[in-house]
Amino acid sequence: MELKVKIGKLKLRNPIICASGTFGSSDELKGLADYASIGAVTAKTITLNPCPGNCPPRIYETGCGVINSVGLEGKGLENFIAEDLPRLSKVKTEFILSIGGFSINEYKTMVKRLSQEKAVEAIELNLSCPNIKRKKIISQSRKDTYETIKILRGLTKKTLIAKITPEVTDIKEIAVAACAAGADAISTVNTFFGLAVNIQTGAPYLGNCYGGYSGRAIKPMALYRVWKVSRAVKIPVIGGGGIETADDALEFIIAGATAISLGTVNFIDPAASVKILRGIKNYLKKKKINNINQLRGSLDA
Amino acid sequence: MKQAAKNIKARVKEVKKLKSDVFLLRFTSSYISSNSYPGQFLHLKIKPVLLRRPLSIHRVQGKDVFILFRVRGKGTEALSRLKPGAALDIIGPLGKGFYVPRPASNVQHILIAGGLGVAPLVFLAKKLTETKDPKPKNQNLILLGAKTKKEVLCEKEFKDLGCKVYVATEDGSRGHKSTVVALLKGILRHTTCDLRYTIYACGPKEMFYEIHKIIKKYPGINCQVSFEQFMGCGLGVCHGCVIETKKGYKKVCKDGPVFNLRDIF
Numbered sequence: 385m386e387l388k389v390k391i392g393k394l395k396l397r398n399p400i401i402c403a404s405g406t407f408g409s410s411d412e413l414k415g416l417a418d419y420a421s422i423g424a425v426t427a428k429t430i431t432l433n434p435c436p437g438n439c440p441p442r443i444y445e446t447g448c449g450v451i452n453s454v455g456l457e458g459k460g461l462e463n464f465i466a467e468d469l470p471r472l473s474k475v476k477t478e479f480i481l482s483i484g485g486f487s488i489n490e491y492k493t494m495v496k497r498l499s500q501e502k503a504v505e506a507i508e509l510n511l512s513c514p515n516i517k518r519k520k521i522i523s524q525s526r527k528d529t530y531e532t533i534k535i536l537r538g539l540t541k542k543t544l545i546a547k548i549t550p551e552v553t554d555i556k557e558i559a560v561a562a563c564a565a566g567a568d569a570i571s572t573v574n575t576f577f578g579l580a581v582n583i584q585t586g587a588p589y590l591g592n593c594y595g596g597y598s599g600r601a602i603k604p605m606a607l608y609r610v611w612k613v614s615r616a617v618k619i620p621v622i623g624g625g626g627i628e629t630a631d632d633a634l635e636f637i638i639a640g641a642t643a644i645s646l647g648t649v650n651f652i653d654p655a656a657s658v659k660i661l662r663g664i665k666n667y668l669k670k671k672k673i674n675n676i677n678q679l680r681g682s683l684d685a
Numbered sequence: 686m687k688q689a690a691k692n693i694k695a696r697v698k699e700v701k702k703l704k705s706d707v708f709l710l711r712f713t714s715s716y717i718s719s720n721s722y723p724g725q726f727l728h729l730k731i732k733p734v735l736l737r738r739p740l741s742i743h744r745v746q747g748k749d750v751f752i753l754f755r756v757r758g759k760g761t762e763a764l765s766r767l768k769p770g771a772a773l774d775i776i777g778p779l780g781k782g783f784y785v786p787r788p789a790s791n792v793q794h795i796l797i798a799g800g801l802g803v804a805p806l807v808f809l810a811k812k813l814t815e816t817k818d819p820k821p822k823n824q825n826l827i828l829l830g831a832k833t834k835k836e837v838l839c840e841k842e843f844k845d846l847g848c849k850v851y852v853a854t855e856d857g858s859r860g861h862k863s864t865v866v867a868l869l870k871g872i873l874r875h876t877t878c879d880l881r882y883t884i885y886a887c888g889p890k891e892m893f894y895e896i897h898k899i900i901k902k903y904p905g906i907n908c909q910v911s912f913e914q915f916m917g918c919g920l921g922v923c924h925g926c927v928i929e930t931k932k933g934y935k936k937v938c939k940d941g942p943v944f945n946l947r948d949i950f
């Protein structure tokens with residue numbers, strides 16, 4: 385049974401990718417996760433300079449989803465390269481680095497710097513963080529998405545993945561722009577905007593007021609967008625949003641995702657990939673499909 | 686020394702109702718009972734809520750582990766209804782707990798519990814008793830704070846461990862009509878110079894702030910406090926459970942939950 389998939393130049397042993405911000409920056413989950421059952425892990429979004437992140441509380445649970453407002457807390461690029469990258473390079477699976485800039489220049493500096501790192505094969509451009517204060521999320525504008533990726537494409541031969549927001553009128557247009565600018569793959573969805581109000585105090589539950597909503601509640605919305613995007617572009621789509629089980633993962637693949645992304649579920653079960661991989665294999669066996677790539681985009685609609 | 690956290694499957698032995706909304710859960714796990722230390726917590730998967738819930742280890746007895754909790758929402762509500770034999774999915778032990786110093790005859794430990802903050806302190810009192818100077822000059826002091834008599838918890842457990850217990854209730858229905866912070870102030874006022882105090886506290890943040898105001902005058906006192914925060918992963922990867930400290934944001938799940946109070950305010 386063939387489970388291998390390709391995202392740009394990155395070859396994955398199976399289509400399971402752990403999403404940025406849910407699986408650490410290096411090998412923190414060693415001992416609890418089973419890296420051998422994962423196609424690739426995406427490190428927590430790296431910023432050029434150390435970033436304190438947002439005011440706590442940063443997490444609110446709704447019962448069927450999680451609103452977070454972490455705000456790209458991190459130690460900055462150089463500290464990441466010195467402290468985390470060596471350990472991340474040793475995990476028993478492929479890895480993707482996610483980067484987030486507060487300006488185009490920051491993206492440029494980071495891409496240039498990471499291009500020099502041999503161990504790095506793929507870079508995910510986080511163009512969609514809901515938790516940073518800027519006029520507009522890059523992937524909310526077709527023009528900004530195109531121009532950012534076009535510039536960065538010129539700076540590196542490494543695999544570039546564009547992570548785009550679902551918070552747009554037409555996500556297809558953004559994906560097409562990213563593809564035209566030279567992205568090797570699209571990753572979606574990032575979180576939806578969300579708010580929770582404490583009616584006793586009249587204040588928001590989150591320190592930063594609003595946040596990004598993820599978890600099982602967003603699955604149908606995410607699936608719809610992944611389906612829409614994958615029909616519009618020729619490059620691979622990494623699809624995710626609320627995936628908890630193998631059945632969820634298979635829905636995304638049938639809808640058109642080349643790889644699937646696990647996010648919130650990693651908080652609940654860091655070894656979720658084991659069960660999901662087993663479930664995918666069982667399904668393919670039962671359906672007598674010997675290559676996962678045959679299943680992709682087979683939605684009968 | 687500290688062992689890595691594991692995902693443990695266990696079964697409920699008993700859920701005992703202690704007060705109208707306070708419960709004591711007991712389960713058996715030799716891994717957790719032998720590898721955890723006071724102040725650490727367990728991350729429990731509880732249907733029907735999505736994220737795991739962090740609960741501190743109340744006490745360890747042989748291979749049995751106890752969790753003391755108050756029903757606060759859907760998760761703890763479901764936990765309180767579990768029957769013996771029900772499956773538990775636990776990740777733990779997690780976090781940096783209380784630092785237990787080497788026994789010394791001139792040290793007196795003061796444990797301060799605000800309400801349900803008593804939960805991790807019984808485990809701590811037991812550890813402190815075990816590691817005590819063989820010829821104890823000073824009993825461990827326990828300051829238990831509650832709203833009313835009905836909410837005073839674990840008084841007997843501490844006494845059985847040989848601790849001296851002071852109770853303060855807001856309405857005076859039990860012990861002193863006072864607060865644990867006021868009791869602490871009184872104790873420190875009568876301090877003698879041949880005695881070194883170490884304070885361990887768990888309770889609401891407002892209580893920590895009041896303790897901080899008192900110990901500012903006593904620079905020699907070490908004070909460890911256990912914090913609470915909404916948590917995502919519990920494993921240090923999501924950066925969701927931070928609190929503000931003098932050294933920037935720190936993760937309650939990994940850098941804590943126990944912090945040096947002087948690093949906070």
